Amino acid sequence: MKSELTQKEVVIPTACGYGCGGRCLIKAHVKDGVVTRVETDDGGEPQLRACARGRAHRQRLNSPDRLMYPMKRVGPRGAGQFQRISWNEALDTVAGELKRIKEQYGSSAIYPHSLGASIGAVHGRYAFLRLLNLFGGCTLRWSGPSAEGSVFASRTTYGSLETGNSRDDLRNSRLVLMWGWNPANTIFTPGTTLALLKAKEAGTKIITVDPRYTESSATLANQWIPIKPGTDAAMLIAMAYVIIKESLQDQKFIDTYVTGFEKYRDYVLGTEDGIARTPAWAEPITGVPAATIEKLAKEYATLKPAALFANFAPGRTAYGEQYHRAAQALVAITGNLGVHGGHAAGFERMPYMSMFGAHVPIGENPTEHGAWVGGGLDTEGRNKIRLPFEKLWDIILKGKAGGYPWDIKMMWVTYSNPLNQLPDINKGVAAMNKLEFILVHDQFMTPTARFADILLPVKDIWERDDLRYPWFTGEYYLFSNKVVTPQADIKTDIEICAELASRLGIKGYGDRTDEEWIKEILKRDKGLEKEIGDYDEFKREGVRKIKVTEPIIAFKKQIEEPKNNPFSTPSGKIEIYSQQLAELAHPGIPPIPKYIETWESIHDPLAAKYPLQLITIHPKFRTHSNYANISPLNKIEPNYVWINSVDAQNRGIKNEDMVSVFNDRGRMVATAKVTERIIPGVVSIEEGAWYAPDVNGIDRGGNPNVLVGDSYSPGGAFPSNTCLVQLARFSEK
Numbered sequence: 001m002k003s004e005l006t007q008k009e010v011v012i013p014t015a016c017g018y019g020c021g022g023r024c025l026i027k028a029h030v031k032d033g034v035v036t037r038v039e040t041d042d043g044g045e046p047q048l049r050a051c052a053r054g055r056a057h058r059q060r061l062n063s064p065d066r067l068m069y070p071m072k073r074v075g076p077r078g079a080g081q082f083q084r085i086s087w088n089e090a091l092d093t094v095a096g097e098l099k100r101i102k103e104q105y106g107s108s109a110i111y112p113h114s115l116g117a118s119i120g121a122v123h124g125r126y127a128f129l130r131l132l133n134l135f136g137g138c139t140l141r142w143s144g145p146s147a148e149g150s151v152f153a154s155r156t157t158y159g160s161l162e163t164g165n166s167r168d169d170l171r172n173s174r175l176v177l178m179w180g181w182n183p184a185n186t187i188f189t190p191g192t193t194l195a196l197l198k199a200k201e202a203g204t205k206i207i208t209v210d211p212r213y214t215e216s217s218a219t220l221a222n223q224w225i226p227i228k229p230g231t232d233a234a235m236l237i238a239m240a241y242v243i244i245k246e247s248l249q250d251q252k253f254i255d256t257y258v259t260g261f262e263k264y265r266d267y268v269l270g271t272e273d274g275i276a277r278t279p280a281w282a283e284p285i286t287g288v289p290a291a292t293i294e295k296l297a298k299e300y301a302t303l304k305p306a307a308l309f310a311n312f313a314p315g316r317t318a319y320g321e322q323y324h325r326a327a328q329a330l331v332a333i334t335g336n337l338g339v340h341g342g343h344a345a346g347f348e349r350m351p352y353m354s355m356f357g358a359h360v361p362i363g364e365n366p367t368e369h370g371a372w373v374g375g376g377l378d379t380e381g382r383n384k385i386r387l388p389f390e391k392l393w394d395i396i397l398k399g400k401a402g403g404y405p406w407d408i409k410m411m412w413v414t415y416s417n418p419l420n421q422l423p424d425i426n427k428g429v430a431a432m433n434k435l436e437f438i439l440v441h442d443q444f445m446t447p448t449a450r451f452a453d454i455l456l457p458v459k460d461i462w463e464r465d466d467l468r469y470p471w472f473t474g475e476y477y478l479f480s481n482k483v484v485t486p487q488a489d490i491k492t493d494i495e496i497c498a499e500l501a502s503r504l505g506i507k508g509y510g511d512r513t514d515e516e517w518i519k520e521i522l523k524r525d526k527g528l529e530k531e532i533g534d535y536d537e538f539k540r541e542g543v544r545k546i547k548v549t550e551p552i553i554a555f556k557k558q559i560e561e562p563k564n565n566p567f568s569t570p571s572g573k574i575e576i577y578s579q580q581l582a583e584l585a586h587p588g589i590p591p592i593p594k595y596i597e598t599w600e601s602i603h604d605p606l607a608a609k610y611p612l613q614l615i616t617i618h619p620k621f622r623t624h625s626n627y628a629n630i631s632p633l634n635k636i637e638p639n640y641v642w643i644n645s646v647d648a649q650n651r652g653i654k655n656e657d658m659v660s661v662f663n664d665r666g667r668m669v670a671t672a673k674v675t676e677r678i679i680p681g682v683v684s685i686e687e688g689a690w691y692a693p694d695v696n697g698i699d700r701g702g703n704p705n706v707l708v709g710d711s712y713s714p715g716g717a718f719p720s721n722t723c724l725v726q727l728a729r730f731s732e733k
């Protein structure tokens with residue numbers, strides 16, 4: 001390889017870390033300060049091989065559309081009319097607005113917004129949070145879009161989010177249930193699909209439960225069980241019925257580790273209210289034949305150990321928490337956790353890795369006055385201090401006068417594209433128009449950026465140093481090296497905040513380089529420092545793969561030695577029944593998992609007008625909205641809405657027709673993919689396409705968030721898969 005390189009070409013190891021479920025190794029070939037091509041991991045296992053997105057990142061880095069200088073808005077919000085200004089003018093304006101808003105309305109009027117994007121240990125939302133905490137605080141969000149239902153359930157049932165096993169343990173499972181899980185697209189750590197394939201080759205049976213026949217179903221599954229969205233809890237509860245009725249539960253496990261089995265049994269069998277949750281009860285709800293439910297239940301209880309992966313998407317529904325709790329109850333009554341080949345059906349984070357969560361410190365938020373806002377079950381208390389992100393637009397529009405505890409006046413966006421990614425875009429447009437000041441840091445003129453008053457250009461992940469770690473599970477670390485120096489005077493979010501700090505009279509903010517931060521993070525965590533080993537070697541190679549001799553199993557200690565290792569729940573046991581939840585006395589958050597019909601279900605009167613259930617899945621060729629504007633990725637396929645041939649025929653729609661998808665909240669245009677790979681009554685659209693309204697307010701970009709509503713589930717789940725729509729052929733006139 002070396003001999004092929006010209007004198008000037010160097011290969012620098014770095015990473016792709018664009019907020020998807022992977023974190024992958026990239027070897028960037030750099031010539032004259034430009035990345036000319038990339039390779040990925042071809043070293044030892046686990047191979048951290050980048051997908052099409054990671055390999056196309058060079059096009060994003062080098063894109064002519066990159067923002068190259070600070071700008072101020074000169075036209076109406078959303079129109080995209082901006083004028084170049086100097087960094088001095090931009091930063092003086094921002095510092096002035098921060099001071100004005102704090103003085104006039106108090107710190108809680110400032111809302112910094114950030115979600116996923118390219119977060120590492122150094123660069124991420126920490127930059128502006130650290131600054132705002134030093135400046136007097138701000139209002140934060142408490143919920144997140146990805147997996148709040150799973151977070152809620154895992155904390156309730158197990159008292160922990162560390163519920164995942166290492167992937168090498170999959171080979172020990174006799175049965176793997178992939179519930180709403182499509183890692184062939186969403187990655188969930190590079191190597192996951194390979195580990196599943198290896199398990200399958202070794203004889204593990206794999207079953208997927210999904211309204212769509214996914215790439216994962218096609219490549220991995222022995223069986224695909226289609227199901228209606230938002231009804232998964234009913235199926236899991238009916239499986240519990242079969243298991244209890246046939247006495248297939250692991251009674252010894254239940255007696256030792258579980259609390260609340262009897263109460264759950266009474267609900268499941270119908271002793272509580274006369275409704276037996278049989279497979280026949282679940283069939284019309286879920287669309288899954290009773291015999292299929294019964295067979296699956298028996299298989300799960302007898303083909304042990306079995307791994308149930310209760311993935312996020314089915315929980316991104318109204319009452320999605322119940323699906324996660326019901327899955328965990330099933331795991332608990334069959335004793336399928338804490339053992340090799342089992343799986344706790346929880347939030348997936350794996351115990352053991354030192355670094356999960358290690359990042360630049362952000363300090364304390366003074367506006368929260370030391371209140372407990374750490375998540376978990378105190379939904380009411382938490383809601384008064386931090387806002388639920390789904391309601392952001394409504395909160396901005398209505399404020400204190402509308403009964404909310406906040407009057408938000410300023411929104412500061414980094415690492416996020418909220419107008420695009422939050423529900424109810426049309427409401428979002430109105431809300432953004434109401435704000436007094438909007439500051440956006442981004443690399444492109446995104447739909448959100450078009451509304452900024454001041455728009456600041458930031459560096460790409462390959463233009464700065466960082467440290468990256470796997471998404472939840474995985475045994476490796478990446479040194480994400482700076483690969484190139486930007487051609488223009490653009491900054492990192494930290495550099496921007498450091499300059500603001502000095503304008504705000506805050507000392508000591510920008511006193512470290514990226515590498516100094518990395519070294520400090522490593523020093524603060526001795527376990528991490530040890531795992532990384534020689535720093536220079538780590539930086540040079542770009543990756544440290546940790547040798548593990550044994551698969552890592554969540555709750556192994558608790559199961560092997562229960563006396564000395566209680567679960568971190570109030571009872572010290574796995575809680576199918578939660579006293580804490582009982583005390584909340586909230587009908588939407590029952591103390592045992594229950595099936596609660598979603599709003600906007602097919603039985604809603606609204607279904608007469610909007611009879612199709614819309615699910616909004618994660619895009620294969622984008623990470624949310626990242627890469628939406630990058631050729632060649634956005635040329636691979638049009639923005640499809642998947643629709644079953646029965647539903648298409650009824651509407652006179654042919655494959656590849658342009659269609660409009662609509663409900664009372666909005667209207668968007670997409671290309672129909674008429675397919676048997678989705679069940680009748682359900683349509684799916686990938687999230688993340690850039691919102692691009694035409695003069696009639698119809699989104700030509702094809703963003704489903706013009707359709708998704710802003711209600712949130714009582715335990716925090718983001719119901720992006722609970723939405724009724726109608727669909728029709730689209731023509732220009």
Ligand SMILES: Nc1nc2c(c(=O)[nH]1)N[C@H]1C(S)=C(S)[C@@H](COP(=O)(O)OP(=O)(O)OC[C@H]3O[C@@H](n4cnc5c(=O)[nH]c(N)nc54)[C@H](O)[C@@H]3O)O[C@H]1N2
Pocket residue numbers: 019020021022116145146147179180181182185186187188209210211212214227228229230231232311312313314315317615616617618619620621622623624684721
């Ligand atoms: N390529 C790519 N990968 C990503 C991301 C990305 O944007 N692009 N985003 C990353 C992030 S931040 C996250 S949070 C994760 C999300 O990861 P997931 O939540 O797993 O991703 P989705 O594609 O939304 O959904 C997975 C599957 O669930 C199915 N599904 C939807 N609703 C239901 C339901 O009600 N019941 C059942 N049984 N199945 C249902 C969908 O058809 C889909 O096949 O992905 C991560 N990985």
Ligand SMILES: Nc1nc2c(c(=O)[nH]1)N[C@H]1C(S)=C(S)[C@@H](COP(=O)(O)OP(=O)(O)OC[C@H]3O[C@@H](n4cnc5c(=O)[nH]c(N)nc54)[C@H](O)[C@@H]3O)O[C@H]1N2
Pocket residue numbers: 019114115116117118123145146147413414415416417418421422423441442443444446458459460461493616617618623624625626687688704705708720
């Ligand atoms: N309908 C529907 N909506 C969804 C979902 C769904 O399934 N359905 N999924 C939800 C989920 S799980 C998630 S996690 C969210 C994701 O929501 P977001 O995190 O808001 O989405 P991204 O598209 O990743 O936006 C990241 C933005 O940050 C910019 N960026 C990249 N690098 C940097 C940087 O270094 N600094 C700064 N300042 N900016 C940078 C990118 O250009 C991009 O515009 O979307 C949610 N929205």
Ligand SMILES: [Mo]
Pocket residue numbers: 116145146147
């Ligand atoms: Mo997410």
